[in-house]
Amino acid sequence: NYDAYIVGGAIRDICFDLKPKDVDIVTNATPYEIKKIFRGSRIIGKRFKLVHIGYGRNIIEVSTFRKNAIMQNGFIKKDEKGKLLRDNLFGSEKDDIQRRDITINSLLYDPNKRIIIDYFDGFKDIKNKKIKVIGDPKKRFIEDPMRIIRIIRISSKLNLQIDKKLSGIMVTNIDLIRDIPSSRLFDEFCKMFTNGHAASCIVMLYNFNVLKILVPRLSDLMRNEKNLDKIKKLLKASDQRFEKKLTISISFVLSSLFWVLIKDEHKALLKKNKLSKIRSIFIAVDNFFSNFKQINIPKRIQYEMKTIWVNQIRLENTRGKKPIKLLNSDMFKISYDFFLLRNQIDEINNDIFLWWADFYKKKS
Ligand code: ATP
Numbered sequence: 001n002y003d004a005y006i007v008g009g010a011i012r013d014i015c016f017d018l019k020p021k022d023v024d025i026v027t028n029a030t031p032y033e034i035k036k037i038f039r040g041s042r043i044i045g046k047r048f049k050l051v052h053i054g055y056g057r058n059i060i061e062v063s064t065f066r067k068n069a070i071m072q073n074g075f076i077k078k079d080e081k082g083k084l085l086r087d088n089l090f091g092s093e094k095d096d097i098q099r100r101d102i103t104i105n106s107l108l109y110d111p112n113k114r115i116i117i118d119y120f121d122g123f124k125d126i127k128n129k130k131i132k133v134i135g136d137p138k139k140r141f142i143e144d145p146m147r148i149i150r151i152i153r154i155s156s157k158l159n160l161q162i163d164k165k166l167s168g169i170m171v172t173n174i175d176l177i178r179d180i181p182s183s184r185l186f187d188e189f190c191k192m193f194t195n196g197h198a199a200s201c202i203v204m205l206y207n208f209n210v211l212k213i214l215v216p217r218l219s220d221l222m223r224n225e226k227n228l229d230k231i232k233k234l235l236k237a238s239d240q241r242f243e244k245k246l247t248i249s250i251s252f253v254l255s256s257l258f259w260v261l262i263k264d265e266h267k268a269l270l271k272k273n274k275l276s277k278i279r280s281i282f283i284a285v286d287n288f289f290s291n292f293k294q295i296n297i298p299k300r301i302q303y304e305m306k307t308i309w310v311n312q313i314r315l316e317n318t319r320g321k322k323p324i325k326l327l328n329s330d331m332f333k334i335s336y337d338f339f340l341l342r343n344q345i346d347e348i349n350n351d352i353f354l355w356w357a358d359f360y361k362k363k364s
């Protein structure tokens with residue numbers, strides 16, 4: 001007999017009357033003990049082992065209580081800056097809760113006894129819609145700077161207040177986020193921009209100067225009210241899809257997010273060189289990806305973004321055989337959706353828009 005609790009985002013979201021995206025479970029059973037109980041479960045992870053239990057079509061992630069890090073001569077092992085180096089020891093229930101990021105993520109729910117265990121007054125903070133870091137915020141941000149971005153994501157999703165003191169600490173420590181590995185940032189970006197609150201999230205990332213560090217050129221462009229407004233409108237389209245429970249393509253959202261930047265670069269290139277519009281967009285896109293190292297966008301998604309962007313120029317052409325070729329190409333539908341979205345922000349010439357609407361209706 002073991003203890004097992006539902007923990008983290010799932011309990012938090014239920015308390016906010018939202019349907020949880022996934023359920024995380026913590027237990028005092030070790031991965032091998034868990035595997036013995038659940039047939040068809042799988043142990044995953046190298047440093048810290050977790051168990052995936054198949055449940056219908058879903059996978060439930062179960063982890064053993066963790067302790068924060070290794071104590072060495074009475075100190076937790078960190079690098080010279082204070083960043084956590086290892087994170088792989090089994091611990092107690094309290095240990096596990098203590099290493100979580102914010103109080104509203106720290107509730108444990110015991111489904112057998114039907115009780116909530118609340119070490120850090122997380123329930124009160126849920127009721128008051130408050131974000132509070134567990135422990136000393138500065139130290140927790142040094143241990144793992146991703147926590148700054150997580151706070152932004154979670155407060156934009158749940159419409160929570162970040163008080164002055166905490167926002168001050170976030171902003172003064174913002175440089176730490178340069179150390180986050182680019183692949184981890186990509187995963188976090190996926191969560192941020194597909195959770196139905198992409199528009200408010202980008203405004204927060206901009207206000208907290210996160211964007212200035214991750215994508216400085218976009219941050220500069222957002223100082224212009226018109227660009228800011230465009231980005232918000234483009235992202236709201238994805239937020240509305242979320243509301244309607246439709247799927248959201250990460251390539252589409254990222255294409256929306258960086259569009260003003262691509263457009264700006266395209267315009268500059270056209271001014272500078274005597275190249276065609278189509279050549280220039282290829283160069284603009286290639287420049288963008290080769291200068292963009294902070295967030296590791298997988299090659300397949302880069303390819304899709306590139307196609308969506310390049311197709312915006314191809315869609316300007318309504319003559320000859322090219323439109324029909326484009327219509328029959330792989331990524332036409334998603335590119336055309338982006339074109340329709342751009343029409344809503346008045347970027348499309350009305351004759352071209354009407355021509356495509358008619359052509360599309362006839363041919364499909
Ligand atoms: P979502 O609804 O997007 O899944 P979440 O809060 O559940 O949000 P997860 O990444 O699934 O986010 O993490 C599950 C739990 O693990 C969190 O609720 C939090 O308690 C803890 N956690 C996740 N990342 C960190 C971190 N960087 N530092 C401390 N605790 C974390």
Ligand code: MG
Nearest residue numbers: 008009010022
């Ligand atoms: Mg979760």
